[in-house]
Amino acid sequence: MAGKSLGAVRVGFVSSHSQLGGSERYLELLLESLGSDWIAGVTVLQDGPLYDRLRSAGHRVDVAPAGARIGLLAGIWRARRALRAQHPAVVHANGVKAALVSVLAVAGMRVPVIWVKHDFSWDGTLARLIARRCRTIVAVSAAVAETFEGPLSEKVLVVPNGIPETGDIDRVSARAGMTALLGCEPSSPIVLLVGRIDAVKGQRELLEALPTIRARVPAAQVVFLGADDPNHRQYAGALRARTAELDLEQAAHFLGQREDALRLIAGADVLVMPTIRAGNGKGREGFGLSAVEAMAVGTPVVAYAHGALPEVVGDCGALVAPGDRKALAEAVAEIILDPVLAERLASCGRRRAQARYRAATMVKSMVTCYRAAAD
Numbered sequence: 001m002a003g004k005s006l007g008a009v010r011v012g013f014v015s016s017h018s019q020l021g022g023s024e025r026y027l028e029l030l031l032e033s034l035g036s037d038w039i040a041g042v043t044v045l046q047d048g049p050l051y052d053r054l055r056s057a058g059h060r061v062d063v064a065p066a067g068a069r070i071g072l073l074a075g076i077w078r079a080r081r082a083l084r085a086q087h088p089a090v091v092h093a094n095g096v097k098a099a100l101v102s103v104l105a106v107a108g109m110r111v112p113v114i115w116v117k118h119d120f121s122w123d124g125t126l127a128r129l130i131a132r133r134c135r136t137i138v139a140v141s142a143a144v145a146e147t148f149e150g151p152l153s154e155k156v157l158v159v160p161n162g163i164p165e166t167g168d169i170d171r172v173s174a175r176a177g178m179t180a181l182l183g184c185e186p187s188s189p190i191v192l193l194v195g196r197i198d199a200v201k202g203q204r205e206l207l208e209a210l211p212t213i214r215a216r217v218p219a220a221q222v223v224f225l226g227a228d229d230p231n232h233r234q235y236a237g238a239l240r241a242r243t244a245e246l247d248l249e250q251a252a253h254f255l256g257q258r259e260d261a262l263r264l265i266a267g268a269d270v271l272v273m274p275t276i277r278a279g280n281g282k283g284r285e286g287f288g289l290s291a292v293e294a295m296a297v298g299t300p301v302v303a304y305a306h307g308a309l310p311e312v313v314g315d316c317g318a319l320v321a322p323g324d325r326k327a328l329a330e331a332v333a334e335i336i337l338d339p340v341l342a343e344r345l346a347s348c349g350r351r352r353a354q355a356r357y358r359a360a361t362m363v364k365s366m367v368t369c370y371r372a373a374a375d
Helices: 020-032 049-056 070-086 096-105 125-132 152-156 173-182 203-216 233-245 261-266 289-297 309-314 327-335 339-356 358-375
Strands: 011-015 039-044 062-065 090-094 113-117 136-139 155-160 190-194 223-224 254-258 268-273 300-305 316-318
Touching: 011 020, 011 070, 011 096, 011 316, 020 039, 020 049, 020 090, 020 289, 020 358, 039 049, 039 070, 049 062, 062 070, 070 096, 070 190, 070 254, 070 268, 090 096, 090 358, 113 125, 113 358, 125 152, 136 152, 136 358, 152 155, 173 190, 173 261, 190 261, 203 223, 203 233, 203 327, 223 261, 223 358, 233 300, 233 327, 261 289, 289 300, 289 309, 289 339, 300 309, 300 327, 309 316, 316 327, 327 339
Parallel strands: 011 039, 011 090, 039 062, 090 113, 113 136, 136 155, 190 223, 190 268, 223 254, 268 300, 300 316
Antiparallel strands: none
16 A cells, blocks of 8 residues: 555545545545555545545545535635645545636645546536646546647646456356346346446436347346436436336346445446436546456446547447447347357456556556655
8 A cells, every 4th residue: 555655645635526436436446545644634525425435434524515606615615624624735636526626725725736537527618727727637548638638738647547456256156146136047148237327327228228138138137236316316217117118127127336346247247338428528438447347357348439438448348339229239139149259358358457457556656646746
């Protein structure tokens, strides 16, 4: 761990969100890997599960709710008070709202801000204005760095997300555990989507493709792993209603948020990432952490070919045109029905994850970044 390294830099972390999505999982892993010597404190801009988890892990955590308009101004003031109390040498802004709040909160404090950019939210003029006030923009993929052109590009450093070593997860036992959890036949092919229940994550895309998948693979089961998004309860209800309309209640399973996600990924035949474009830059994967986890444990990936997924998955998965549900279904069925193809993609994915997406490499790059900003 970096926590006992010589020359630790005290970093104040500001997180846009407090749910348990990819950017929050990234932050948890980074904090755990750095250790206490590096952590001045954490400020979250909304209450939620991340706050509770970080407090349980022993971190100092402040909540500075930052809504819209007046709520945003209040959040900036609260974040400024929290950061003043933490006395950080560097601020790590985890997300675009965190970056906006951070650069305004530290005005006059001579504390450099590093913006870790996870997605495409608010790309364009606002993103470039924020970037001008940051010391460094760390992009988790080349795709999310594309909005910065000209002189701003000199501030950008691409540091892909990393994951811990997955160990020797036994796919046979993981699969047995998955089928037992679902109550389906041991031979039933399992297709998994990991992500909060939100329209941009593409649960509807996979659900609508399921009849086509089952036309070729009648026993196929689909699993949706992730909590309902509290801001989109209506979508979650509509998704379950559509499942009933399609008479797929015995083939589509909603498991909610679980701590054993990696084992469930290892127990699936295919992981699907059919994210769709929405407003404000949302809906394209800025990285695709679940895809990397799937590759690491040998589960083939099928995804819509936009955002960072072509960059992250490369030739180690099946990428289809965004929004083409038929192509999505055919790619899933082909992997299930062709063991040779499935094994080729699995082997390719394992090698790619090991070579490119190691947590230790990510942490080392961030440590270098903090030290450079603090000099």
